[in-house]
């Protein structure tokens with residue numbers, strides 16, 4: 499029997515809607531995002547891959563998405579684990595800036611590198627914002643980043659994959675991971691064995707569950723998994 503993993507990028511957030519760099523800023527889902535999350539839950543229910551446990555980041559757009567999706571799937575009662583290690587990639591000083599205005603200022607190519615390359619680290623957060631982030635009780639005891647490349651995200655996420663998520667999978671649980679565009683790109687890069695160049699072209703839609711069946715080696719039986727909205731008209 500393969501192990502079952504469902505990956506879910508949060509539903510559209512208010513800052514996705516406004517086209518702002520978001521990262522660790524804790525913005526809510528939009529009305530559309532909430533509807534996407536509920537629909538994701540219906541797709542999960544229809545697929546009969548009902549989660550036994552959910553893992554989320556510490557950001558409300560992932561938490562609200564998981565809650566709404568699980569509610570729609572009648573799995574609102576399953577155990578929950580949350581970790582900063584599933585947080586979105588930290589966008590540093592870009593957080594809060596308009597993506598189109600930034601591209602007009604520094605060029606499309608630079609923005610593309612910041613957004614999608616594996617190794618580029620955006621300019622870091624200023625000192626005041628860094629201090630505010632470190633004072634946030636949810637990050638007590640965490641050495642928080644001032645900006646992250648996707649490579650750094652993979653490095654901080656993998657220990658949680660191995661020690662937090664894989665044991666649930668090995669115990670035979672269907673696992674839902676509700677997280678973010680870039681943190682999930684990092685996880686998919688590892689699962690699918692994508693090269694640093696291949697991950698540049700990977701973009702995840704908001705609020706669409708992706709089903710992965712994994713073998714004993716915790717590698718996908720089918721590269722890329724399967725989007726649960728694939729069979730919809």
Ligand SMILES: O=C(O)[C@@H](CO)OP(=O)(O)O
Pocket residue numbers: 514518519520521522586589613679680
């Ligand atoms: O702003 C962000 O944090 C992310 C996800 O919404 O954006 P991008 O897709 O540009 O990496």
